[in-house]
Amino acid sequence: MEWCLKQPKIELHAHLNGSARDSTLLELARGLGERGVVDFATIESVIRKNDRSLVECFKLFDLIRILTTDHAAITRITREVIEDFASENVVYLELRTTPKKNEAIGMSKRSYIQAVLDGLRSVDAVDVDFIPSNVNKANSKKTLSINDNGVTKTKIFVRLLLSIDRQETGEAAMETVKLALEMKDLGVVGIDLSGNPAVGEWDTFLPALNFARAHELPIVLHCGELPDRLEEVQEMLNFYPQRIGHAIFLDDEQWRLLKLSKIPVEICLTSNVHTGCVTTIDDHHFIDLYKSKHPLLCAPTILGCSRPAFLANIILHPQHSVLEGKKCLRWERLQLTTYLQMKE
């Protein structure tokens, strides 16, 4: 575990509010409980539960949404999430989050993302680089890499993906894509489609996704999280996104197509096992993808990371490397090889 933590890692599939500290969520819930907005005891039992089915996960996300949709909470959670990833030696983090509106408190999708950016700027423990290198970094407040004691700070590169939630309308999805395009100079590098897989139709999001593509914004799709969505899986594969998340429930022909396509797959083993989508790691589809040398963006959880789900996925395939992270690539290969050898 110590060794795992020490290795430099690249995390490409982290949902901001899915990575919030339990302690922070409980504190926010307690505050809202005292003001009579929520029932603290109910929220506490949901947050403290460890293994959650996919359905329970989305119940939790609905609760988290109530707890976190204000600017100060979003800024705080962003700062803490960056600190947590950096403390586990993640050197490049792609953080995805769904821009939210809350008219009652004057929150727009833009101000939500501004609150995230404030969170990135407010990190003090490590040096956060979130402005792409082709943009004038004078605009960024965070250029120091030496702390007050003259010690060089650890650096973490952070980029943002804006998520479209499957509960949203086509217009809301389009608004998110336009916001992402406007914020390219502030470290937004792509669009994600996520949210409860039992909700929403592919056609609703297609115009926004096509618009993103027309403007060269990379797209990541959560795909195949439920067994009964094969038609949608087919449409997603036909769309040919830059990356696919999970890819659990595909039929044989779709599986063949996926492997042929070489679309990189983001996999989080613990998430899949905890949510019950995959029975055991031994039955996990990553083994087949790995053996066929498919580009995998894979979680380090096979060696037993302590955090439950939604954590650290590491890029495996060199051609998709986003920075000079060769050490990370080598480590990930080593880790997968170790796992497979242990099994044998």
Ligand SMILES: CNc1ncnc2c1ncn2[C@@H]1O[C@H](COP(=O)(O)O)[C@@H](O)[C@H]1O
């Ligand atoms: C288990 N697998 C998953 N499948 C699909 N969507 C997921 C997810 N895990 C998380 N999210 C999406 O990320 C949101 C939380 O972060 P943000 O509020 O965006 O920062 C959830 O509400 C859900 O929409």
